[in-house]
Amino acid sequence: MTKKQKKMTGRIVVAGMLFIALQFAPLEGAWKLGASLGIYLIVAYDVLIKSAKGILAGQLLDENFLMAVASLGAFALGVCDGSNDFNEAIAVILFYQTGELFQSCAVSKSRRSITALMDIRPDYAHVERDGQLSTVSPDDVPIGSIIVVQPGEKVPLDGIAEQSDSALDTSALTGESVPRAVHPGEEVMSGCINMRSPLRIRTTREFGESTVTKILQLMQEATSRKSKSEQFITKFARIYTPIVCGAALLLALLPPVVLLVMGHPAEWTTWLYRALIFLVISCPCALVLSIPLSFFAGIGGAGRAGILIKGSHFMETLAQAQVAVFDKTGTLTRGVFEVVAAHHSPYSLQDLLQLAAAAESSSSHPIGTSLRQACQQALPLSDIANTQELQGLGVIATVKNLRVAVGNEKLMEQEGAEALPCHCVGTIVHIAIDHRYAGHILISDSLKETSARALAELKAMGIRKTVMLTGDNQRTAEAVACELALDEVHCELLPAHKVAEVEQLMRSNIGHLFFVGDGVNDAPVLARADVGIAMGGLGSDAAIEAADVVIMDDDPARIPLAMRIARKCMRIVRQNITFALTAKFTCLILGALGLANMWFAIFADAGVLILCVLNSIRAMYGK
Amino acid sequence: MKKNYEIEVDCANCAAKMEQATRGVSGVRGAVINFIMQQLTVEFEEGADIKAVMTAVVKACKKVEPDCEIEC
Numbered sequence: 001m002t003k004k005q006k007k008m009t010g011r012i013v014v015a016g017m018l019f020i021a022l023q024f025a026p027l028e029g030a031w032k033l034g035a036s037l038g039i040y041l042i043v044a045y046d047v048l049i050k051s052a053k054g055i056l057a058g059q060l061l062d063e064n065f066l067m068a069v070a071s072l073g074a075f076a077l078g079v080c081d082g083s084n085d086f087n088e089a090i091a092v093i094l095f096y097q098t099g100e101l102f103q104s105c106a107v108s109k110s111r112r113s114i115t116a117l118m119d120i121r122p123d124y125a126h127v128e129r130d131g132q133l134s135t136v137s138p139d140d141v142p143i144g145s146i147i148v149v150q151p152g153e154k155v156p157l158d159g160i161a162e163q164s165d166s167a168l169d170t171s172a173l174t175g176e177s178v179p180r181a182v183h184p185g186e187e188v189m190s191g192c193i194n195m196r197s198p199l200r201i202r203t204t205r206e207f208g209e210s211t212v213t214k215i216l217q218l219m220q221e222a223t224s225r226k227s228k229s230e231q232f233i234t235k236f237a238r239i240y241t242p243i244v245c246g247a248a249l250l251l252a253l254l255p256p257v258v259l260l261v262m263g264h265p266a267e268w269t270t271w272l273y274r275a276l277i278f279l280v281i282s283c284p285c286a287l288v289l290s291i292p293l294s295f296f297a298g299i300g301g302a303g304r305a306g307i308l309i310k311g312s313h314f315m316e317t318l319a320q321a322q323v324a325v326f327d328k329t330g331t332l333t334r335g336v337f338e339v340v341a342a343h344h345s346p347y348s349l350q351d352l353l354q355l356a357a358a359a360e361s362s363s364s365h366p367i368g369t370s371l372r373q374a375c376q377q378a379l380p381l382s383d384i385a386n387t388q389e390l391q392g393l394g395v396i397a398t399v400k401n402l403r404v405a406v407g408n409e410k411l412m413e414q415e416g417a418e419a420l421p422c423h424c425v426g427t428i429v430h431i432a433i434d435h436r437y438a439g440h441i442l443i444s445d446s447l448k449e450t451s452a453r454a455l456a457e458l459k460a461m462g463i464r465k466t467v468m469l470t471g472d473n474q475r476t477a478e479a480v481a482c483e484l485a486l487d488e489v490h491c492e493l494l495p496a497h498k499v500a501e502v503e504q505l506m507r508s509n510i511g512h513l514f515f516v517g518d519g520v521n522d523a524p525v526l527a528r529a530d531v532g533i534a535m536g537g538l539g540s541d542a543a544i545e546a547a548d549v550v551i552m553d554d555d556p557a558r559i560p561l562a563m564r565i566a567r568k569c570m571r572i573v574r575q576n577i578t579f580a581l582t583a584k585f586t587c588l589i590l591g592a593l594g595l596a597n598m599w600f601a602i603f604a605d606a607g608v609l610i611l612c613v614l615n616s617i618r619a620m621y622g623k
Numbered sequence: 624m625k626k627n628y629e630i631e632v633d634c635a636n637c638a639a640k641m642e643q644a645t646r647g648v649s650g651v652r653g654a655v656i657n658f659i660m661q662q663l664t665v666e667f668e669e670g671a672d673i674k675a676v677m678t679a680v681v682k683a684c685k686k687v688e689p690d691c692e693i694e695c
């Protein structure tokens with residue numbers, strides 16, 4: 001509890017006890033009025049002061065003013081009708097303040113539990129200076145410093161690991177519980193927890209630029225961007241209070257006047273009481289608070305699962321999405337090319353690989369890289385000469401005095417070798433040695449283990465159309481689409497074509513669309529789609545920048561998870577809106593008919609708020 | 624030019640009112656209150672005197688919600 005809350009608790013307890021004592025005290029007339037007023041002031045003085053300030057500032061219709069009017073009104077009723085019964089006036093304000101107290105506790109408690117979720121900010125760094133370790137704030141560590149992270153500690157800044165191996169727990173950033181191994185020379189992301197041995201890191205970024213700071217900033221910004229439901233509620237709140245207050249005024253004046261005109265007794269006090277009930281329920285706080293709180297809890301819960309949702313409106317759109325569009329390489333497939341086989345070759349796979357890898361030894365193309373990786377025994381560089389790269393064709397080099405050409409069919413044609421086609425799916429690299437065809441190597445990209453399950457899950461969740469867009473050839477694309485049971489596939493696309501395809505799908509009016517890509521090549525598509533989801537966000541600033549939703553690791557199973565979290569969050573938002581509005585309007589109607597008393601009204605105000613807040617917190621535990 | 628300020632406010636509706644009031648201050652281009660983080664983000668007009676604008680913002684907010692704190 002905060003100081004304010006403790007003080008309030010004290011006041012409520014004291015006033016409550018005095019209030020009970022008053023019931024048994026033999027006080028009459030002015031004495032009773034005085035005692036009641038005293039107790040009343042103990043609980044109500046701040047409300048009165050605030051409402052007085054509000055009046056001076058020209059802010060008539062705030063909650064304090066309403067409560068002051070309602071409770072003073074109840075007091076006045078006690079004096080006017082001669083009953084000298086002030087219990088209701090005191091009880092109303094006592095109950096109101098208790099409600100407010102609960103409310104403020106519930107809010108600060110939930111605020112804390114959500115912000116704790118985002119508490120991945122490191123507090124200190126051990127810096128090595130002149131061979132000595134000193135502990136400083138991560139803000140004060142310049143680029144290029146050596147920091148030491150002990151097992152169990154958070155990595156405070158991004159950097160490169162030096163000397164020793166260790167394992168990192170990245171779950172705070174990625175939601176992935178399998179530890180990630182680090183070796184010297186590898187990049188280490190801030191926000192991860194070191195698990196095994198002390199890790200020496202040479203920092204490459206300042207704290208303000210570090211991964212953990214960026215993620216925190218994004219989360220904060222995310223919760224500041226308002227969704228449609230939030231905007232609706234804000235607008236609603238702005239008109240709701242004046243309307244209810246106006247209605248209260250009418251209720252206090254109109255029926256008595258009508259009764260008088262019709263020759264009945266006016267019953268001023270009854271109608272005044274009913275009007276006061278209106279005033280109590282006129283605060284729209286339950287709605288104004290619980291909606292953003294639900295989104296906040298949802299964004300926080302998603303963050304813990306390694307899914308960064310950059311604003312509550314994306315949460316809204318994602319929950320409604322009907323069309324799922326995927327990039328292939330690196331999204332559904334691993335993006336790592338592996339040598340599968342060699343066909344039609346007089347050489348063994350390893351011998352052929354050795355020659356091809358040697359020819360590709362200086363190439364930076366992914367195919368070259370995968371050939372080199374698959375080659376178990378690389379030839380020394382002294383065996384390789386005259387390497388020439390031919391754009392769009394391949395590579396020709398002299399390896400062990402043989403002319404080796406590695407590339408596509410066109411290159412084979414140029415070499416005068418007759419290329420044989422392949423019946424398998426994948427990327428085919430033809431090889432000619434001394435102008436004679438020496439077979440081809442089949443390289444293919446394998447599907448991620450969870451891709452098929454993720455797509456099946458999306459279908460089960462009611463996604464109406466799944467589409468894959470790829471730059472790859474038709475055979476490969478169709479094989480992948482078939483294996484994953486995708487509805488539609490478009491192949492041999494350049495990034496600009498992907499944008500056009502996405503636009504066409506968006507025009508087809510099936511529903512909202514999300515696009516999943518890797519964030520580097522697909523930035524324009526990510527930006528164009530209703531919701532752009534980038535995979536493998538951790539460590540890729542481009543992906544974090546371009547996308548609306550960032551999946552920190554590269555597991556496609558997090559896409560249905562993100563949708564489930566978004567849907568659960570939206571369900572909670574709808575429940576809260578419905579519940580709060582129903583409770584308030586029921587109470588308004590019952591109040592007008594004289595069927596609800598002050599207690600009921602205060603429950604409709606504070607009780608509903610507390611229930612809505614508690615419900616919001618559920619969004620945090622989305623699965 | 625955007626700046627963040629820590630705030631202290633108890634009720635969400637009051638925060639919404641403060642946000643509205645801040646937007647009305649001259650020199651302020653936009654304002655967002657993140658009630659849950661208890662943070663006010665103010666975007667200033669080009670060349671605005673931030674200190675003076677913030678004094679006006681505090682005044683405007685105090686007017687709609689006397690019980691609020693803004694840390695400048």
